[in-house]
Amino acid sequence: MPGFSRQERLKSRKVIARLFREGHSFMAYPFRVVWVNPTPGPSPDGRGDALPGAVRDGSPLPSGEGPGVGSCTQLAISVPKRHFRTAVQRNRLKRRIREAYRLHKAGLYETLSGGPVSLMLMYIAKEELPYRDIEAGMIKMIRKFPVSGHINP
RNA sequence: ACUACAGACCGCUCUGUCGCCUUUCGGGGAGGAAAGUCCGGACAACACAGAGCGCCGCACCACCUAACGGGUGGAAUUCCCGGAGCAGUCCGGGGAUAUAGAGAGUGUCACAGAAAAUUACCGCCACGGGUCAAAAGCCCGGGGUAAGGGUGAAAACGUGCGGUAAGAGCGCACGCUGCAGCCGGGCAACCGGCGGCAGGGAUAAACCUUGCGGGUUGAAAUGCCACGCACACCUUGUUAUAUGCGUUGCUCGCGCAUCAUCCUUCGGGGUGGCAAGGGGGGUAGGCAGCGCAAAUCCUGCCGGGCGACCGGCGGGAUCAGACAAAUGACAGAGCCCCCGGCGCGAGCCGGGUGGACAGAAUCCGGCUUACAGGUCUGUAGUUUUU
């Protein structure tokens, strides 16, 4: 059942900040992909957190029931206001991207056999592309995802 | 029937497969503007001892409304169109108006012009002096004068007659404008009439004056829970006609708070506590507020009002509630529109990355702005038929 529920959305401000600070990125038109391992490794300044992200807030995620790749892989979508002025355009693009991810995320899980990731898709095309192009870009992104890199960031 | 304008309204529909948010597990899930955030409220927190100054907003009148800078109706001014008339003007229709005050004061009015507010350059006029014996003319002087001149956006009521040395509302007639009075109409703004007085520009979307209104801050308000760090540091005050806080711009006034101990040369100083400020540190999660019945929405009948709207008796509906932010994606069919072809025509066939503007964020009432296509009503024009 290819759904896209609330647990699969990247909402933590901390993780997003870490994504931009130490994440890896590559291009897969019309997307720029930024990704990082969600459980933080040894940080350069050596003050690594003892707690993983599971006990972050009052309502912990039910991640203990299975360490599957799909359970902790979270996605955030960004469409810049610079190119799309009205909220209707941005919402429509985000919905199309989300739909494409929902239908093709099984392929991503097969690629990510080593562990989950947190990733953000940034829409960088200047025009409003139809769903077919966005779907093609999504497939290209999953094919280009660096499999070996995410184990040892 | 078509076209144009104005006003009001609608704002594509259905099915299937995958999904999203919410839920009391039945169900429910964007708009006329959800937008801009331009006004006004509800609601919430704090304050409530006032006075003065300041600041902000509004500005013809009446009414509607919870309130408004909104709406309705009217008045005045002004513009446009049509008609009548020789003309002054009158009648009808439509539009615009931040429409209190420029007889309270201050400022500004470039260029041009003599002069831009008590104006004398040219001109006109009498008088005195000179030139001369005298007059005219010319020159000089101090005056009178706003009729004539050109300039300018704007030049000190208009026309005519009288009057005068020349002139001037100086006087008169008619007219225009303003002011106060009386009479009549109107709730009022205002209008009409009568006789009286006055005739010194524009600008208040320049300062300002007058009248009225405004306590301040706004859902990131506010209350609660959880997690986490650091009172460790600095400054000021702590016996008083002082300091701090509040009164939410300022001043006065008012209210509240100001503890203990040690030393002392009696001026004060030290220590702890407290209060305020600075700096630094931590967290940026959850719940309520948040759509629970209300200035609610739809509708039937009756009544009042020119109208905005209001009142009464009924019926029905209230079921979006996200928070890196749901309400979608794809496919098919229909509807409407555009283009091409066929047909006298109703219509048929084919094509169209044709179906706008645009996405709730506490909630309402307005305003403004954007908008494909369509519907209805009214006005004007053209054509056809009767």
Place this chain on the structure above:
RNA sequence: GGUCCCGUAGUUCAACGGAUAGAAUGGAGGUUUCCUAAACAUUAGAUAUGGGUUCGAUUCCCGUCGGGACUA
């Protein structure tokens, strides 16, 4: 969500409500040079937009459009 501010040449800034909107720099072509640079003179180029007040608006007022700042 709320509060507030700003739009002038390509860029950075000027301009009591008053003539043809000024300066620096950048652009273009020219002189000079064997060629550049520098220097010299020349030239083009703008009040975000739509209304209103006024004799006259970059300036004052209102509405749009665009940009920015602050606010737990």
